Amino acid sequence: MSNNxxxxxxxTEEVRRDRLYALMRRYGWIAVVSVVALVGGTAxxxxxxxxxxxxxxxxxxxxxxxxxxPDPEGRHDSLAQVEAxxxxxxxxxxxxxxASAQFEAGDISGAIAxxxxxxxxxxxxxxxxxxxxxxxxxxxxDAIPADIRADxxxxxxxxxxxxxxxxxxxxxxxxLEQGNVDAxxxxxxxxxxxxxxxxxxxxxxxxxxxxxxxxxxxxxxQ
Numbered sequence: 001m002s003n004n005x006x007x008x009x010x011x012t013e014e015v016r017r018d019r020l021y022a023l024m025r026r027y028g029w030i031a032v033v034s035v036v037a038l039v040g041g042t043a044x045x046x047x048x049x050x051x052x053x054x055x056x057x058x059x060x061x062x063x064x065x066x067x068x069x070p071d072p073e074g075r076h077d078s079l080a081q082v083e084a085x086x087x088x089x090x091x092x093x094x095x096x097x098x099a100s101a102q103f104e105a106g107d108i109s110g111a112i113a114x115x116x117x118x119x120x121x122x123x124x125x126x127x128x129x130x131x132x133x134x135x136x137x138x139x140x141x142d143a144i145p146a147d148i149r150a151d152x153x154x155x156x157x158x159x160x161x162x163x164x165x166x167x168x169x170x171x172x173x174x175x176l177e178q179g180n181v182d183a184x185x186x187x188x189x190x191x192x193x194x195x196x197x198x199x200x201x202x203x204x205x206x207x208x209x210x211x212x213x214x215x216x217x218x219x220x221x222q
Contacts (some may be wrong), residue, residue: 067097072105092118092128096135103139112140119152127162130155134163137170150174165194165201172208185214 066078079098086094095114102111118124118132133152136144144152153174157167168191175184191197192205209215 063094063097072101076101076105076107076110092121092124092132096128096131099132099135103135108140108143112136112143115140130161130163130167134166134170137174138166146178165191165197168194169201169205172205181212185209185212188212189214 062082063079066075066082069075069078076098079094079101083091083094083098095118099111099114102108102114115132115136119129119136121129133156137149137152137156141149153167153171155161155167156163157171158164161167168187172184172187172191175181175187188205188209192202192209197205
């Protein structure tokens with residue numbers, strides 16, 4: 001009886017092995033293709049990562065090299081070349097540096113033309129759009145229509161905006177330019193009570209309030 005059971009087990013094992021080999025011959029190519037695809041996909045991802053890293057490093061090196069040029073016109077020319085080869089979010093810091101070079105070189109209209117597209121680009125993070133808007137209203141004020149400047153100031157000084165405090169400061173200066181002294185004083189008195197105000201901004205606001213005849217010390221104490 002024992003021999004019969006042993007024989008049956010051997011036969012059963014052989015049948016299982018034959019079935020396994022048959023299945024491997026029939027469907028084994030699927031496993032091979034899957035392994036090849038997995039290995040190939042991993043290799044491609046690693047290659048792409050290395051290429052992206054190399055591209056990012058080359059871009060960073062080019063930006064640093066251009067930003068270190070002391071002559072603003074030469075710096076603008078170099079940054080403009082980098083800017084032409086850049087796209088997406090990486091374009092914003094290059095354009096901001098380029099605008100700085102243009103302002104420094106006295107090319108106000110060129111700087112405005114560089115910054116304006118950034119202020120309305122929905123693909124850029126809000127901080128980049130607001131930095132571009134702030135640069136426009138603070139450095140390109142004389143060349144920007146008052147209504148456009150007011151809209152930009154309202155945007156960057158809105159509650160929760162990344163540059164709200166700087167926006168409020170620009171709002172007060174804008175009101176003064178328009179002859180609205182009381183409105184400017186009200187904005188400044190609110191500004192000096194804002195959390196996160198830097199010492200430099202506090203001093204500027206207090207000095208301006210004093211010049212306008214407002215009680216800066218009481219506003220700060222509140």
